[in-house]
Amino acid sequence: xxxxxxxxxxxxxxxxxxxxxxxxxxxxxxxxxxxxxxxxxxxxxxxxxxxxxxxxxxxxxxxxxxxxxxxxxxxxxxxxxxxxxxxxxxxxxxxxxxxxxxxxxxxxxxxxxxxxxxxxxxxxxxxxxxxxxxxxxxxxxxxxxxxxxxxxxxxxxxxxxxxxxxxxxxxxxxxxxxxxxxxxxxxxxxxxxxxxxxxxxxxxxxxxxxxxxxxxxxxxxxxxxxxxxxxxxxxxxxxxxxxxxxxxxxxxxxxxxxxxxxxxxxxxxxxxxxxxxxxxxxxxxxxxxxxxxxxxxxxxxxxxxxxxxxxxxxxxxxxxxxxxxxxxxxxxxxxxxxxxxxxxxxxxxxxxxxxxxxxxxxxxxxxxxxxxxxxxxxxxxxxxxxxxxxxxxxxxxxxxxxxxxxxxxxxxxxxxxxxxxxxxxxxxxxxxxxxxxxxxxxxxxxxxxxxxxxxxxxxxxxxxxxxxxxxxxxxxxxxxxxxxxxxxxxxxxxxxxxxxxxxxxxxxxxxxxxxxxxxxxxxxxxxxxxxxxxxxxxxxxxxxxxxxxxxxxxxxxxxxxxxxxxxxxxxxxxxxxxxxxxxxxxxxxxxxxxxxxxxxxxxxxxxxxxxxxxxxxxxxxxxxxxxxxxxxxxxxxxxxxxxxxxxxxxxxxxxxxxxxxxxxxxxxxxxxx
Amino acid sequence: xxxxxxxxxxxxxxxxxxxxxxxxxxxxxxxxxxxxxxxxxxxxxxxxxxxxxxxxxxxxxxxxxxxxxxxxxxxxxxxxxxxxxxxxxxxxxxxxxxxxxxxxxxxxxxxxxxxxxxxxxxxxxxxxxxxxxxxxxxxxxxxxxx
Numbered sequence: 001x002x003x004x005x006x007x008x009x010x011x012x013x014x015x016x017x018x019x020x021x022x023x024x025x026x027x028x029x030x031x032x033x034x035x036x037x038x039x040x041x042x043x044x045x046x047x048x049x050x051x052x053x054x055x056x057x058x059x060x061x062x063x064x065x066x067x068x069x070x071x072x073x074x075x076x077x078x079x080x081x082x083x084x085x086x087x088x089x090x091x092x093x094x095x096x097x098x099x100x101x102x103x104x105x106x107x108x109x110x111x112x113x114x115x116x117x118x119x120x121x122x123x124x125x126x127x128x129x130x131x132x133x134x135x136x137x138x139x140x141x142x143x144x145x146x147x148x149x150x151x152x153x154x155x156x157x158x159x160x161x162x163x164x165x166x167x168x169x170x171x172x173x174x175x176x177x178x179x180x181x182x183x184x185x186x187x188x189x190x191x192x193x194x195x196x197x198x199x200x201x202x203x204x205x206x207x208x209x210x211x212x213x214x215x216x217x218x219x220x221x222x223x224x225x226x227x228x229x230x231x232x233x234x235x236x237x238x239x240x241x242x243x244x245x246x247x248x249x250x251x252x253x254x255x256x257x258x259x260x261x262x263x264x265x266x267x268x269x270x271x272x273x274x275x276x277x278x279x280x281x282x283x284x285x286x287x288x289x290x291x292x293x294x295x296x297x298x299x300x301x302x303x304x305x306x307x308x309x310x311x312x313x314x315x316x317x318x319x320x321x322x323x324x325x326x327x328x329x330x331x332x333x334x335x336x337x338x339x340x341x342x343x344x345x346x347x348x349x350x351x352x353x354x355x356x357x358x359x360x361x362x363x364x365x366x367x368x369x370x371x372x373x374x375x376x377x378x379x380x381x382x383x384x385x386x387x388x389x390x391x392x393x394x395x396x397x398x399x400x401x402x403x404x405x406x407x408x409x410x411x412x413x414x415x416x417x418x419x420x421x422x423x424x425x426x427x428x429x430x431x432x433x434x435x436x437x438x439x440x441x442x443x444x445x446x447x448x449x450x451x452x453x454x455x456x457x458x459x460x461x462x463x464x465x466x467x468x469x470x471x472x473x474x475x476x477x478x479x480x481x482x483x484x485x486x487x488x489x490x491x492x493x494x495x496x497x498x499x500x501x502x503x504x505x506x507x508x509x510x511x512x513x514x515x516x517x518x519x520x521x522x523x524x525x526x527x528x529x530x531x532x533x534x535x536x537x538x539x540x541x542x543x544x545x546x547x548x549x550x551x552x553x554x555x556x557x558x559x560x561x562x563x564x565x566x567x568x569x570x571x572x573x574x575x576x577x578x579x580x581x582x583x584x585x586x587x588x589x590x591x592x593x594x595x596x597x598x599x600x601x602x603x604x605x606x607x608x609x610x611x612x613x614x615x616x617x618x619x620x621x622x623x624x625x626x627x628x629x630x631x632x633x634x635x636x637x638x639x640x641x642x643x644x645x646x647x648x649x650x651x652x653x654x655x656x657x658x659x660x661x662x663x664x665x666x667x668x669x670x671x672x673x
Numbered sequence: 674x675x676x677x678x679x680x681x682x683x684x685x686x687x688x689x690x691x692x693x694x695x696x697x698x699x700x701x702x703x704x705x706x707x708x709x710x711x712x713x714x715x716x717x718x719x720x721x722x723x724x725x726x727x728x729x730x731x732x733x734x735x736x737x738x739x740x741x742x743x744x745x746x747x748x749x750x751x752x753x754x755x756x757x758x759x760x761x762x763x764x765x766x767x768x769x770x771x772x773x774x775x776x777x778x779x780x781x782x783x784x785x786x787x788x789x790x791x792x793x794x795x796x797x798x799x800x801x802x803x804x805x806x807x808x809x810x811x812x813x814x815x816x817x818x819x
Contacts, residue, residue: 161768162768162769232767232768233765233767233768234767339676340676340677340680341676342676343676343679343680343683345676348676348680351680352683352684352687355684355687356687359687359688359691363691363695367698370699370703371706374703380705380706380707380711381705381706381707382699382706383703383704383706383728384699384702384703385702385704387701388695388698388699388703391694391697391698391702392691392694392695392698395690395694396691399687522745522765524742524743524745592768592769592770592771593768594768595768610765612745612765613740613742614742615742615743616742620743622742622743622745622765624765
């Protein structure tokens with residue numbers, strides 16, 4: 001089977017290079033038969049990727065330890081679902097997974113646009129084939145997942161226990177799906193530039209794709225935060241680590257694009273900017289892979305570096321030069337159809353929104369790259385940590401939250417003072433009430449207070465929109481309120497789905513603000529001893545150490561330390577945190593012991609307990625206890641955000657969107673090459 | 674004033690503010706990231722390196738780790754092959770910390786030549802990868818080859 005996989009990769013390399021060449025030549029020369037052949041090459045490449053993936057999955061499931069990848073990431077006693085997740089748990093397998101997904105998106109993009117976008121399709125096939133060819137090239141020459149060991153070990157190394165977590169089985173593929181699906185909007189942007197068909201048709205073609213990749217990226221990032229929180233045991237979910245930042249960067253530019261594209265649709269402005277944002281998002285997704293794979297930033301010189309990273313750097317540079325050269329070539333044909341008329345308008349709100357997203361992205365990129373930059377300039381590596389990112393991004397985030405409330409309410413072109421008064425009375429009142437209320441309650445964390453008050457501002461703005469829309473339908477169509485509400489959302493999915501996403505963001509911001517009130521306690525307890533902690537909400541927790549028990553379980557040996565938890569004297573239950581020593585089928589220790597955190601979560605605060613070890617084999621245990629206020633809001637905000645995203649993407653509503661499409665036609669200038 | 678000019682002025686103000694925040698953030702919170710050799714060179718060159726916050730990346734010297742659970746103190750020696758420094762760390766070590774890990778310690782160099790660490794990170798090649806040195810099947814390493 002391994003040979004089948006290797007051969008598939010080699011053939012895929014030839015076919016995808018062939019397809020890319022045909023596509024670009026066919027497109028530029030207007031040779032439809034070449035373009036058609038290129039599209040077939042795209043489908044064949046996809047088939048070969050499916051074949052190679054099937055070969056790898058088979059090798060994993062049948063424990064073919066003669067293959068280095070299988071031996072390095074699985075073992076005989078690893079549960080089946082983790083064995084399957086080993087497909088993308090390591091470098092080589094994840095490259096194959098990536099190539100599989102990109103080729104799938106490419107094939108789907110061609111299927112969905114059948115009979116439409118005739119000028120764009122060849123270039124789309126060409127770009128996707130090029131990207132797949134690159135990934136296959138890396139696999140064939142630098143990281144072949146089907147490489148042989150030369151001998152057959154009796155058992156594999158097993159999967160890193162930190163990856164043996166349900167969140168971790170879906171977090172990486174979600175991120176990969178997000179990263180990879182940006183390829184399609186990028187391919188359409190390149191297609192628009194190359195074909196010279198620079199009207200809004202490429203934007204309509206990618207509308208769902210941009211939402212899709214944004215949604216996958218959001219899911220991937222939030223699941224990653226959740227995994228870090230429940231698995232890594234340091235008590236938080238975001239550390240501004242280079243790898244986290246790498247996933248955050250394309251999310252920022254994609255979010256900016258989702259907003260600025262509305263201005264192009266409505267007013268024919270920001271054409272160059274939008275092309276630049278899509279290109280930038282794609283390049284950042286490749287950059288993220290470079291950061292993750294090369295170890296160039298997080299590490300000192302002596303750390304093992306993988307050559308794969310440098311392939312990505314070279315690809316990044318070539319793709320960047322090619323894409324921005326194309327943009328420069330079409331620059332004169334990308335004039336805006338209208339101009340900004342007033343600072344008090346929706347356009348201005350969106351422009352500031354974009355500016356802030358890009359400034360955040362820039363500061364995150366700067367902070368992430370600073371060790372390298374400082375070494376170039378001053379000869380010494382200087383690193384910046386969470387304080388830098390928080391200092392810069394907290395004010396920017398709050399401005400963004402403010403604009404989240406303003407954008408949807410303010411009028412296009414030029415808002416009258418009547419418009420302002422009608423729209424903003426209630427939200428501003430909500431802001432003031434919450435701000436004053438928190439102050440009166442004795443809360444003095446300025447950043448957090450402003451975040452909560454702005455959260456109230458945005459929530460009031462959104463609820464007002466829902467209420468007015470429903471009321472209008474109720475009056476005009478005589479529908480009852482429930483029906484009016486359902487039809488309101490159903491017929492304007494993009495708009496009201498977007499509002500739901502905004503509500504999710506408000507919840508996330510409230511969760512982030514809760515971080516300001518976090519408390520950490522460390523304690524060494526003998527059985528029967530207890531410790532008291534006061535939470536920011538004023539409760540007193542008492543945690544009483546029960547003892548440590550030890551027992552074998554599945555593929556590991558467990559030491560479990562338990563605490564009885566009381567809140568204000570009321571018994572809540574037992575919390576158990578574990579140390580797990582993973583073993584292979586031969587009973588040998590595989591990885592270092594890993595920690596299982598105990599978490600008691602409710603809508604107000606999480607009690608987060610880590611068992612750090614016992615004193616010299618006795619039952620005297622060392623614990624770290626953290627109270628994390630409002631973490632619940634981060635996870636459920638994420639859920640609301642995804643629901644909102646799904647509403648905007650839900651298929652159908654063709655009539656409404658066709659009408660919306662007809663509307664801005666007046667602004668669209670047809671440009672032909 | 675035209676709206677576009679106003680936007681440019683407003684945008685410029687945001688950029689200046691952020692530029693200031695970034696510059697002051699780096700100045701106030703940026704710390705050296707050194708290898709033991711680089712630190713030793715700076716000390717020898719007479720640069721004021723004592724009691725200055727910094728990060729150091731190096732390998733743990735196998736066999737030097739001692740853990741005192743009761744006081745939650747871990748001591749070990751780090752090296753980059755040429756220079757070594759003894760490290761004292763108080764707190765919980767991450768799961769990935771072993772007596773052969775590659776670590777990043779953040780803290781201050783003391784006058785007596787020990788490095789007092791306030792944070793301890795043990796590195797993996799990547800978060801999705803096994804830690805370095807664990808990338809080969811256990812059998813190969815532990816049984817001495819086939």
